[in-house]
Each structure stands twice: as structure tokens, then as C-alpha cells.
Amino acid sequence: MTPRTAEAARVEEANQAFYDAVERSDLDALEELVLTGPLAETVSVVHPGWPVLRGRREVMRSYALIMANTEYIQFFLTDVEVAVDGDTALVTCTENILTGGPAEEEGEMGSLVGGLVVATNVFRRTSEGWRLWVHHGSPVMADGVDEDAAEDVDNGGEGSA
């Protein structure tokens, strides 16, 4: 394995660890994976359908909220692509999500729902390994250009910039 490939493997591990932490509702594990230091205030996350959350504190608060309101969530990652350039790494992937909300809630998340989300994740290399700087997830339209798009995702959005 060339050094570059080994590095890409480490980035993919960090990416998988990120989803594992959310899957296990492990906020502590997530805390360790999200970038700290000078760029902490620039950490940015977009959950599907949400506005931009900026800054480590706001991002972590959103995950605490999501974890508290998600009874069950499972990610099957496909189309994982990794690019490493210096101290920056880009990962794009498809999140095949199976999720369910608390049974006692009246919302539509009570039963299990399948969903298809695409994600752009950017990691930064630190002395402690690769850390998440940017995460942007968005729902894929069922009638989009990809015929494999999930059937359970009900959403809109127009092609634009």
C-alpha cells in the first residue's frame, strides 16, 4: 500500500467512525471525531433539510438533539470516495439510512423509515488523526438522475448552482 493509499484508508476509517458514533448515539465518540483547535468555530454541518450549523458547540448540540429524538438509526454507506490532499481530505458517500423515532411521539418518525442521503464530508489532519471539519447531508430525489434513488424519500429541490 502506498503512503497515499494508507492515508486514504485512515480517512475512510474516520468517516466510518463518524457514522458509527451517530448510529450508537455515542456523543462522546463524536466529540472526539469533530475538529477542535483554531478551526473549531468554523466547523460546519448541514443535516438533511436543515440550515447551516456553524461552530463546534452548535454542531454538537444538534447531534445531542438528534440522538435524543432518534430511537434507532442505521447507516449503510455506499459509493464512498476519498481524496486526500495534504492536510485536507474529502469524502463523498451515499448514506442508506434506516431510521425510527420514539414510539411515544406523534410525529411521522415513529415507525422505521428508509431514506437516501448523499453526504460531503471534509476532514483535517491533526496530530491525533483525521478530524471532521465539514459535513453536509442532503436527501436525494426519487426521480433524480440516479435511477437507484430511494423510494421512501419524499422531497423536492430544484437543480441550481
Place this chain on the structure above:
Amino acid sequence: MTPRTAEAARVEEANQAFYDAVERSDLDALEELVLTGPLAETVSVVHPGWPVLRGRREVMRSYALIMANTEYIQFFLTDVEVAVDGDTALVTCTENILTGGPAEEEGEMGSLVGGLVVATNVFRRTSEGWRLWVHHGSPVMADGVDEDAAEDVDNGGEGSA
């Protein structure tokens, strides 16, 4: 202006130039703004509701398609936040979009439609200036956590990773 602030201003200019090019349907201007070189094959773009497009060629083809099918599009950028770290720059912003499709088409894009999209854009510094490496745009839900969300966007998506 400190060097860091000056650099952030240049990044913001590149970000604005990107939207201006799409607004003017200027594919040549867009060609110049999208990263070339060793990372060209890792350029990735997600249009709202689309799967990931990867590689400069596929990305440019999608913009040619969008431009051909968009009679009118206008972006008002708000919440523009820039972070620069070495040769990488992160921009997050809200795209307040006014758009319309060709009048002769039967699709629902015939009349002007307002939309709210949030974008994560990553730029790389090159000898010729800042160039777009990553763009991810996604629709914002009207009933999301942000009360100012657009009223015309009709979409779904659940909070997840």
C-alpha cells in the same frame, strides 16, 4: 486589512464569481473557476436533490444541462461565512434563489419559483487564484429549525448524520 482577511475577501470573490457565472449561464467563466490539475477528478458537486457528481467533466456537463434548461436564475447570497486555512477555504452560504424554466416546457419550472438552498463550498488555492473543489447545495425545509426558511420550498428529509 490583515493578510488573512484579504485572503478571505479573495475567497468570497471567487464564491460570488461562481454564482455570477451560473446566473449568467456563462459556462466559460465557470470552466475557469472549477479546479483543474491533480485534483480535477475529485471535484465533487451535489445539486439540490441530486446524487453526488464526481470529476470535473461530469460536473461541467451537469452545469451545461442546467444552463440549457434554465431560462432565468438569480441568486441572492446571505449568511456568507468564510474560513481560510492554508490552501483550503470553506464557504457556507444561503442561496436565495429566484428561478424559471423554459416557457415551452410542460414541467413545473415554467413560472418563476423562489427557493431556499444552503451551500457548502470548498475552494483550493492555486497559482491562478482560488478554485472551486467542492459544492454541495441542499433545500431547506420550511418548518426547519430556522424560522426564516423559505415558504416556497417543498421538501422533506430527516435529521440524521
